[in-house]
Amino acid sequence: MIVVVLPAHLRSLAGVTGDVELELDGPVTRHAILDALEARFPMLRGTIREHVGGQRRPLLRFFACGEDVTHEPADAPLPEAIVSGAEPFYIIGAIAGG
Amino acid sequence: MSNVRVLVGTRKGAFILTADGKREKWDVSGPHFAGWEIYHMKGSSVDPNRIYASQNSGWFGQIIQRSDDGGKTWFQPGTPAGAPTTSPEGMPMGESNKFVYDTSEETGKPLLTHQWYDGTPHPWEFKRVWHLEPSLDDADTVFAGIEDAALFRSTNGGQTWQELPGLRGHGTGSQWQPGAGGLCLHTILLDPANRDRMVIAISAAGAFRTDDGGATWKPINRGLRSQYIPDPDAEVGHCVHHVAMNPSRSNVLFMQKHWDVMRSDDAGDSWHEVSGNLPTDFGFVIDVHAHEPETIYVVPIKSDSEHYPPDGKLRVYRSRTGGNEWEALTNGLPQENCYVNVLRDAMAVDSLDKCGVYFGTTGGQVYGSADAGDTWAPIVRDLPPVLSVEVQTLK
Numbered sequence: 001m002i003v004v005v006l007p008a009h010l011r012s013l014a015g016v017t018g019d020v021e022l023e024l025d026g027p028v029t030r031h032a033i034l035d036a037l038e039a040r041f042p043m044l045r046g047t048i049r050e051h052v053g054g055q056r057r058p059l060l061r062f063f064a065c066g067e068d069v070t071h072e073p074a075d076a077p078l079p080e081a082i083v084s085g086a087e088p089f090y091i092i093g094a095i096a097g098g
Numbered sequence: 099m100s101n102v103r104v105l106v107g108t109r110k111g112a113f114i115l116t117a118d119g120k121r122e123k124w125d126v127s128g129p130h131f132a133g134w135e136i137y138h139m140k141g142s143s144v145d146p147n148r149i150y151a152s153q154n155s156g157w158f159g160q161i162i163q164r165s166d167d168g169g170k171t172w173f174q175p176g177t178p179a180g181a182p183t184t185s186p187e188g189m190p191m192g193e194s195n196k197f198v199y200d201t202s203e204e205t206g207k208p209l210l211t212h213q214w215y216d217g218t219p220h221p222w223e224f225k226r227v228w229h230l231e232p233s234l235d236d237a238d239t240v241f242a243g244i245e246d247a248a249l250f251r252s253t254n255g256g257q258t259w260q261e262l263p264g265l266r267g268h269g270t271g272s273q274w275q276p277g278a279g280g281l282c283l284h285t286i287l288l289d290p291a292n293r294d295r296m297v298i299a300i301s302a303a304g305a306f307r308t309d310d311g312g313a314t315w316k317p318i319n320r321g322l323r324s325q326y327i328p329d330p331d332a333e334v335g336h337c338v339h340h341v342a343m344n345p346s347r348s349n350v351l352f353m354q355k356h357w358d359v360m361r362s363d364d365a366g367d368s369w370h371e372v373s374g375n376l377p378t379d380f381g382f383v384i385d386v387h388a389h390e391p392e393t394i395y396v397v398p399i400k401s402d403s404e405h406y407p408p409d410g411k412l413r414v415y416r417s418r419t420g421g422n423e424w425e426a427l428t429n430g431l432p433q434e435n436c437y438v439n440v441l442r443d444a445m446a447v448d449s450l451d452k453c454g455v456y457f458g459t460t461g462g463q464v465y466g467s468a469d470a471g472d473t474w475a476p477i478v479r480d481l482p483p484v485l486s487v488e489v490q491t492l493k
Contacts, residue, residue: 047158093157
């Protein structure tokens, strides 16, 4: 079971109040997590990755086990603590005022 | 008795203000979509309980919301072809936020770039929906004006969107440049007398018209003069801020441009200036009285860099002569130390016997007048900065 922490705006959009738990088949990668997240919460399509091309939206980053994995290959395996659910996979929006 | 519903989009959510026909006591509902920018909300004239909303975030992009019960509840209307209509949790499926430019040879032209601020080619990039305009005939058909400027249409209640590519592809699209607010298509006027006619406006390209339901378009900027561009009389490149018309006389258009208030008596084929005695002819909003097609309203704003009312006095100016002769409307509006702005889609009128006029400010006030502008009162004072105001008159 994978645990995903969403920014507050996306939690409200998805209609959840806490962390999201996902079951994945196959290798646990950023790509696989985002696919599973969007399959379960279709209203998040286009909010993390662009519809066209699938690029990450520029003010978002991804963290795993305290490491910034934003610029790691999308299909790179994530740490075992993410795979086991011991540590959450963070989707974080840039801090900004206003 | 009739009721009035005012739809207010702000930087941090949507608010719905309702009152009976006296327009004295108001109920305030909101914030809906708290924390998100709501660029625009508009109800269908066919089914007033059908309201569309453009929800946006610099972080998370565009969302389209729809209400079928007058704004009490909302949902994202998208459903991909062949997909289940709900997620395992019962939430609606969605691709209603998917706006993809048409670059196909078959239906449009492979227009890949417009001009950037420095004149270099820049790829078209979808950023947000500025304006939603429901069809006059079908509650499920709605038009969206987007940034970077293009016109999209949904015929299934906002579930999916297709570009009307003839606008960007008509010939001048590659020359369009953004204004300071972006290359935005912010105004969509549907002609009730001619269902094939539509007028749109883009900052900073100008105004455009179709006479065949959106298939082909032409610039309608003859008579506009913009000192800040190399050719002040150019076919395109004018920073049109807003265009308005009275539905009973749709060939007469009124325009608030970056500078100059303009009028056309031939559906935009030609324009002439009607700024007259305004204290400044810069501003963003313009609207027309619901029953008096020669009565128009603007809010003069000091510019180029200040963007607040001259002398710190918030004044709506009304012309009862279709322009040129203007009177300041100040009763109930702050006349000292007021330095707010009124953005381009933040004024609207109702259609009650005594026309109501409403506008919202970047200071979070929404002012209303139940007597065509003679007197004003704040409906709410402390909302987030107001981006848009629309009004529904409910029988």
